[in-house]
Amino acid sequence: MPENDNIASVRNLRKKYDALTAVDGITFDIRRGEIFGLLGPNGAGKTTTIGMLAGILPPTEGEITVAGHDAVTAGVEMKRALGLVSQDLAIYLKLTGRENLEFFGELYGLRGSALADRSRQMLDLVGLADRADSRAEDYSGGMKRRLNLAIGLMHSPQLLLLDEPTVGVDPQSRNHIFEGVRELNRQGLTVLYTSHYMEEVEALCDRVGIMDGGKLVACDTVPNLISSLGGAVIDIGIGNLVPTEDQLLRLRRMEYAESVDFVPSAAPESLLVDAGAAVNLLRIRARQLDKSMPELIAALYDVKISLVSLNVQQPNLETVFLALTGKSLRD
Ligand SMILES: Nc1ncnc2c1ncn2[C@@H]1O[C@H](COP(=O)(O)OP(=O)(O)OP(=O)(O)O)[C@@H](O)[C@H]1O
Ligand SMILES: [Mg+2]
Known part of the structure; x- marks a missing residue:
């Protein structure tokens, strides 16, 4: 201009x-x-x-x-x-x-x-x-x-x-x-x-x-x-599964994924909790959701990890502000 x-x-x-x-x-x-x-x-x-x-x-x-x-x-x-x-x-x-x-x-x-x-x-x-x-x-x-x-x-x-x-x-x-x-x-x-x-x-x-x-x-x-924040955060619930290094490595080769991290369940271990209730996560930061979602589903199938739940969080100005300043805009 x-x-x-x-x-x-x-x-x-x-x-x-x-x-x-x-x-x-x-x-x-x-x-x-x-x-x-x-x-x-x-x-x-x-x-x-x-x-x-x-x-x-x-x-x-x-x-x-x-x-x-x-x-x-x-x-x-x-x-x-x-x-x-x-x-x-x-x-x-x-x-x-x-x-x-x-x-x-x-x-x-x-x-x-x-x-x-x-x-x-x-x-x-x-x-x-x-x-x-x-x-x-x-x-x-x-x-x-x-x-x-x-x-x-x-x-x-x-x-x-x-x-x-x-x-x-x-x-x-x-x-x-x-x-x-x-x-x-x-x-x-x-x-x-x-x-x-x-x-x-x-x-x-x-x-x-x-x-x-x-x-x-x-x-x-x-x-x-x-x-500029690197797109959406996709949390894939994988139950009580713990992915192998090899599985993680293969997931990290995805074109539209910026990072793939294993986040173990935060729930305390208890005999009262059924193992199936554990919510280990794969946290993926992805660019271009329309391209990264199909790629992700295919990659999970490929490494034989079944998806139990899916949560996609699109960043907004609040998350941008937090990332840039380390502070929340809220008073
Ligand atoms: N006349 C003044 N004398 C001394 N300090 C001042 C004066 N005016 C503003 N300040 C200080 O300058 C800084 C910026 O103030 P300013 O009013 O520009 O912020 P602001 O972004 O408009 O905040 P708010 O959202 O509260 O309106 C603050 O630390 C404030 O205390
Ligand atoms: Mg002001």
């Missing part, structure tokens, strides 16, 4: 707060038209990265270009290209939803019917049309988040920076936020979406940067990140 298809580029970006390095030399691009996810646990450096992209937090080191402007020195033109929906709500509680939108729309120079039309569209988009004239202080937490999102969209930005927009929201509000983001993306809006919920990132994002301890530990499409 040509360089000018990037709406934002980040190079060797670093941010230090005294002794603490919150963002530790990260490099990535956001392509025009995509939903780019930043996934990472609490304290990974996501909000700090967004603050620097938005030009409100000066980097300690590194370069950021947004919509053709240097984010550190750029003025209002770059800010016009950006919509920032911050993790902390930035709404006026004493104003109604509509008044909030009109207030922020005016700051961006919208007037008259353009202002009224845009406000109405954004209220529809986030599903707040029927509560438009209630004060924001009377909104539920999820409705406040939806209003926060609508405000960030009032001036029709090219790039929307969304910082954990679904934290603490009910499923209905989450759906409104999801569908709103998807719809705007279909219309051409580029989105940076930060979250520590891997299901959200998996469902929404074209590409994902995984952050941990201020570093970008991986950056790719979800399928590529997942296949």
